[in-house]
Amino acid sequence: MDKKIGKFFDSVGSLFTGADVIPWCDSDIVAACEREVADAEKGSSDKLKSESIMRLSWALVHSKRPEDVQRGIAMLEVSLAGSNTPLQERERVYLLAVGYFRNAEYSRSRQIVERCLEIAPDWKQALTLKKAIEDKITKDGVIGIGIAATAVGLVAGGIAAAFSARKK
Numbered sequence: 001m002d003k004k005i006g007k008f009f010d011s012v013g014s015l016f017t018g019a020d021v022i023p024w025c026d027s028d029i030v031a032a033c034e035r036e037v038a039d040a041e042k043g044s045s046d047k048l049k050s051e052s053i054m055r056l057s058w059a060l061v062h063s064k065r066p067e068d069v070q071r072g073i074a075m076l077e078v079s080l081a082g083s084n085t086p087l088q089e090r091e092r093v094y095l096l097a098v099g100y101f102r103n104a105e106y107s108r109s110r111q112i113v114e115r116c117l118e119i120a121p122d123w124k125q126a127l128t129l130k131k132a133i134e135d136k137i138t139k140d141g142v143i144g145i146g147i148a149a150t151a152v153g154l155v156a157g158g159i160a161a162a163f164s165a166r167k168k
Contacts, residue, residue, distance in 0.1 A: 070099075
C-alpha cells in the first residue's frame, strides 16, 4: 500500500514539476558538433560526414535553445530522404520526434514516435519518449481544465455579485 501511495505522489509531483526523462544538451556540445561537421566537410569520407551530421542533429534537438531545436528538426527532415537502412531511419525519426517534443508540439511528436515504433515496436527510448509525450499532453489537459474551471468560477462569482448588488 505504501508503494502505491508513493507512486501516486511521485506521479503528481512530476505533473507539477514538468520533469521529463529526455536528456538536455548545452551550447558547448552543439558548438563542438558543429566544428566536427565543418572538419568532416574538408575531405572526409561520406560515412564520417553522415555520422558527424547525426551527432550534430542529436545535439541540436536536445538543446535548451529553441532555435537550435528548430535547426535540428530542419536537418532531420531533409536527411530522412537519405536514410539508407531501417536503423538510420529509426534513429532519424526518433530524433525528429524528440525535436517536436522539445518544441512542445506534442501531437506531432506523438505521430512521429508512433512511426518510429512501427519500425522498432520494442525500442525502449521510443517507448519512454511516447510516455513523456502522453504525460505532457495529460498535464496540459489538466492545467487547461483548471484554467477553464477558474474562469467559470470567476464568471459565476461575478454574476452572483451582480445579482446580490441588484437586490439591495
